[in-house]
Amino acid sequence: MLTLNVIKENPGEVIRRLAIKHFDGEALINKVIELDKQRRAAQAELDGKLAELKTLATQTGQLMKAGKKEEADVIKNKTAEIKESNKILEETMKSAENEITNILLGIPNLPCSMVPEGRTAEDNLIEKEGGKIPELPEDALPHWELAKKYDLIDFELGVKITGAGFPVYKGKGARLQRALISFFLDNAREAGYLEIQPPYVVNAASGYGTGQLPDKEGQMYHCNEDDLYLIPTAEVPVTNLYRDVIFNENDLPVKNTAYSACFRREAGSYGKDVRGLNRLHQFDKVEIVRIERPENSYNALKEMIDYVQTLVEKLELPWHILRLCGGDMSFTSAITFDFEVYSAAQKRWLEVSSVSNFESYQANRLKCRYKGSDKKTQLCHTLNGSALALPRIVAALLENNQTPEGIRIPKALVPYTGFDIIN
Template sequence: MLTLKTITDNTQAVIIKLAKKHFDAKDIITEVVKVDEKRKSIQILLDRNFYKLKKMSKSVGQLIIKRGQEEEVKLIRKQVVHLKEDNKKLESEMKKAENKITELLYQIPNLPSDQVPVGKYSKDNVIEKREGQIPFLSSNALPHWELAKKYDLIDFELGVKITGSGFPVYKQKGAQLQRALINFFLDNARKADYIEIQPPYMINARSAYGTGQLPDKEGQMYHYEMDELYLIPTAEVPLTNIYRNIILDEKDLPIKNTAYSACFRREAGSYGKDVRGLNRLHQFDKVEIVRIDTPDHSYESLQEMVSYVQTLIGKLELPWRLLRLCGGDMSFTSALTFDFEVYSAAQKRWLEVSSVSNFESYQANRLKCRYRGKDKKIHLCHTLNGSALALPRIVAALIENNQTSVGIKIPKALTPYTQFDFIP
C-alpha cells in the first residue's frame, strides 16, 4: 500500500497519478487526510496528558518527602486517575483512527510509474518488441483443444467429471510435456541464479493482504472458510511473504527466488471463445520468479527479468511480442508491467503467457519488508515478480504451431526433458 507520508506530502500529485490507472482517488484520499488529521490531534492530546502525568508524579514524590501535604497529594492522585481514564479513551480513539487509515490505504492502488502509457484498454498497450516467424499452417489445422483430443494429450471432459470446467486432466505425452516444461523452466531459472523454493499452495489472510490479493481480488480466490485459508493464485504470494516482517541487509540484495506451483483462480465472469481449452483455467501450472531489491536497482532488475523471460520463449521457438501495459490495463498493485504474448497460429491470436512487474515499495509497505542500508537506516524494499512461465497457453501455442500432417514436433531445447521429439 502507499505510505501515509506519500499521500499527505503529495496529495494532489497522488490523485493525478492514480487517474492514469482510471481510479478516482479524490474522495478516498480526502478521507485519509481527514482521518490522519484527527489522529494527529489525538496524539497531541495524549502527549500533553503524558507530560502532565510525568509532572504530577514528580510533584507527588516531592510532597511526600516534605510531609504534611496529604490533602494536596490526594488531590493530585485524583487528577492522575482522571487523566489516565482520559488517556484510555484517547488511546481507543487513536486505535480506531489508525485502523481506519489502514482500511482506506488497502483500497488505494499503487501509483503507476512515469513509464506507464496513458490508456484504458488493451488496445492502448505499447508494443515494445516482436520476434519470431508466425508459422503458416494448412487450412485444416486444428486448435489445441481438438489436437489434445486427437492425440489423447488432455481430457477436458474428464476434468469436468472429476471437478468441473477449467480443471483439465493431462494424459500420456500431454502429462510428460507438462512435467518437461516445468523442469525446463526451473532448470533455466537456477542457471540464472534464482534459488528454487517449494512453497505451500495455501496461504493465510495476512499473506494475501501482504501481496495485495486481499481485499482487491477476494472474489477471484478459492477460500477455505473453516481454516481461513486461501488457495494461491500464483507462487508470487508465498514467495514474497517469506520476507514479511523481515529486515534484510543491503549487501544481500537483490534476492532472487523461483518456484513451481499449481495456481488456482476462480476467473469469475470469464466466458466465450477466450476460455476454450487451455486459454483460461481454474487450475494451472506455472513457474514464478520473484526479486526483492533496493529502490535504486529495482528497475534494472525489471529489465533483467524481462530479458530472461524473452530467452525462455526464444528457446521454445515461439513467435512473441512484448507489451508495456497502459494505466487502465495494469493490476491494482503494479507500478509498471510488461506482458509477453505468443502467437497461436491455429487460433490466429496472441496469447498472454507472462507478466513481469515492479511493485516498487507497495507490497513491501504492506509486508513490512525492509532492508538496512549502507547509511545504517531502515528502508522499504522494492518487490518484483514475473511468470517464467505459465504453462497452459505455452502448451496451446506449442502444439498448434508445431502440428504437421503426421504429428506434433517438439522444440529442440525441450527434447532432453520430454525424451521424445515428436508426438506421432
Template sequence: MLTTKFITENATEVIARLAKKHFDASLIVSEVISLDTLRKTTQTKLDEVLAEMNAISKAIGDLYKQGKKQEADEAKEKTVVLKEKSKELSDILDSAEQKLHTLLLQIPNLPHASVPEGKGADDNTIERSGGTIPSLPANALPHWELAKKYDLIDFELGVKISGAGFPVYKGKGAQLQRALINFFLSNASQAGYLEIQPPYVVNAASGYGTGQLPDKDGQMYHATIDDLYLIPTAEVPVTNIYRDVILQEKELPIKNTAYSACFRREAGSYGKDVRGLNRLHQFDKVEIVQIQHPDKSYETLDEMVNYVQTLVEKLELPWRILRLCGGDMSFTSALTFDFEVFSAAQNRWLEVSSVSNFESFQANRLKCRYKGDDKKTSLCHTLNGSALALPRIVAALLENNQTEEGIVIPKALVPFTGFTLIS
C-alpha cells in the first residue's frame, strides 16, 4: 500500500508510473487527494472541539473541588453543543478514513524505472542466462513418466488421499525432496540467512500484512472453523514476524530463510500446463526474506538474484533470468526477476523462483519501520524470493539428467542425497 502522503505529494508521477502496470490511476488519485483534504480539515476542527471539551471538563473538576456546584452545572450545559459537534465531526472523519483506506488498498505498487513496458509474459526481457540445454534422445520421457518408471512420485495415490495436485513422493523421490530442502537451507545459512521454522497456518491479520488478503482471498485454503489460512508461501509468516515492529537502523538488513510446505488453491487453472509437477496444490519451497534500509534495497535485490543464480548453477540446470514487464508484475512488487529452468523433455521453461523488491509497499501494510540515529521512524523496504521452489526443479532434474542407466544426481546434491543415481 502506498502512503497517502506520497500520493498527494506526487500525484502526476504516481499516475504516470502506474500506466506501466496498465492501471489508470487518475480518478482514484484525485479521490484520494480530496478525501485526504477532507480528513485533515475535519481532524483539525475536531481537535479544536475536543480541546475545548477538555478545558471545560478540567474546569468542572476544579469547580467541584471548590464546592461551586452551581457554576459547574452551568459549565456542563455548554458541553451539550460541543458534544454533538464532536460526534458529527468524528463520523465524517471515520467515514473519510475508511474510504481512503479502501482506495489505498486498490492502488498497486509503483514499478521501478527499469521495469520494461509490456502487457504479458511475452514482453518480459531476458536479463541473462546460463547452463547448457541437454540434447535428449527422441525417446526421452517427461518427468511424470520418469516418476512412474522409477517409482518416485505417485500422483494417483495423492488423488485418492486428497485430490489432484497433492502428489505422494516415495523412496528416492521422497529422499530427493528432503535432500533438496537441506541443500537449499544449508546454502542459505552459509549466505548469512537466519533459518526460521514458521507456522504453516496464519491468522487473517498476517494475510493482510503481506497482501494475500483481501486481494487474493480465493487463493488460500481457509480453515473457517478457526478462521486460519494455510500459507501459500513461507513469506507470509516470516515477513509477519516484523508486523508492527520498529527496528533499530543498525539491525538492518534482516535476513531470514525458511522451508515450508506451501498450499495454493490455484482456483481456475487447469489444462496441460498443470501436468505432473508443473502446478500443485501443495509443494515445498525454501524462501529467503530480507528487510532492508530504503537506500540499500536495490543492492540487496541484486545480491538475492545473484544468490539464487548460484543455486541453479550448482544444480547444473540451464537457467535464465527474466526482468518482468509492467503487465506481468504482481500488484505488490516494484521490481521482479523470475528464474526459469529449462525442462528438456517438456521442451519448456519453468518458473522456479521469483525475486522481488516491494520497497515500502508491504512495509506500510505491515507497519514495519526502523528508527535511525535521528530518532525518526521510517518504513523499511522488504524483499523476498524463492530459493528455491522444489517441484519444477525436480521436474527439470529428472528430465534433463535421464540416461540409459538412470537419472544422474548433480554433484553438488550428492552429499545431501547420499546416492548418485536413481535407477
C-alpha cells in the first residue's frame, strides 16, 4: 500500500508512474489528498476543542470552590455541547481514515524507474539468456503424451477425483516431483535461506498483508465457513510471519525459503496454452522471501536473480530472463524479472519463476518495520521469487531430455531421484 507521505509529496509523479502500469490514478489520488485535508482539519479542530475543555474544566472547579454553582452549571452545559461536537469530529476523522485506507488498498504499487513502458508480454525486455535449445526429431512428444507413455502423470484420474488442473503423479513422476522439491530446498539452504514449513491456508489479514486481497480475491480458493483462503504461493504465509514486527537494524536481512502446494483458481484460463502441466489449479513450488533495509533491496534483488539462474543452469535447461513492462507487472510489484525455460516439443517459452522487489508496498500493509541506528522506525522492503515452480520445469525436463532409450535425468538431479533415466 502506498504511504500518504509519498502521495502528498509529489502527487503528479505518483499519477505518472501509475500510468506506466496503465492505471489511471488521478481521480483516486486527488480524492485521497482531499480526504486527508478533511481529516487533518477535523483533527486540528478537535485538538482545539480538547484544549478548550481542559480550560473549562479548570474554570468549573474554581467556580465550584467559590460557591458559584449557577455560573459553574453554565460552563458545564457548554462543556457538554463541546463533547457532543467532538463526537462528530471524531466520526468525521474515522470515516475519512477508513475511506483513505479503502482507496489505497485499490491502488497498485508504483513501478520503479527501471520498468519499461509497455502493455503486454510482447513488450517485455530480454535481459539475459543461456543454455542450448535441444534439437528434437519431428516426432518428439509433448510432456502430456510422455507422461502417459511412461505412466508418470495421470491427468484424467485427477479430473475423476477433483477436476481439471489437479493431476495425479505416479511412480517415477512422483519421485521426480519429490526430487525437485528437495533439490530446490537444499540449494536454497546452501545459499543462506532458512527453511520454513508454513500453513497452506491463511486468514484474510494475511491476504491483505501481501496484496492478494482485495486485488486477487476471485483467483483464490475461499473456505467460506471459516473465512480462510488456500494459499496461491508460500509468499503469503512466509511474508506474513513478519506482520506487525519491528526488527532491530542488525536483524536484517531475513532470508527464508519454503516449499508448499499452491492453489489458484485461474479463472478464465483455457485453450492450448493450458494443456498438461502448463497451467494448473494445484501445483508445487519452492519460494524464497527476503526482508531487507531499503538501501540494500536492489542488491538483494540481483542476488536472487543470480541464484535462480544457477538453478536453471544446474537443470541444464535453456533459459532467458525478462524484465517485465509496466502493463505485464503484478499489482504489488515495483519491478519483476521472469525466468522462462524453453519447451522443445511445444516450441515455446514457459515461465518458471518471477523474482520481484515490492519495496515498501507490502511492508506498509504488513506494518513490517525496523529501527535504525538513529532509533527511528522505518518500513522494510520485501522481495520474493519462485525458486522454482515445478510444473513447467517438469514439462521442459521431460520434453527436452527425451531420447529413443527414454527420458534422461539431469546429472544434478540424479542423487535426488535415485535413477538417471525414465524408461
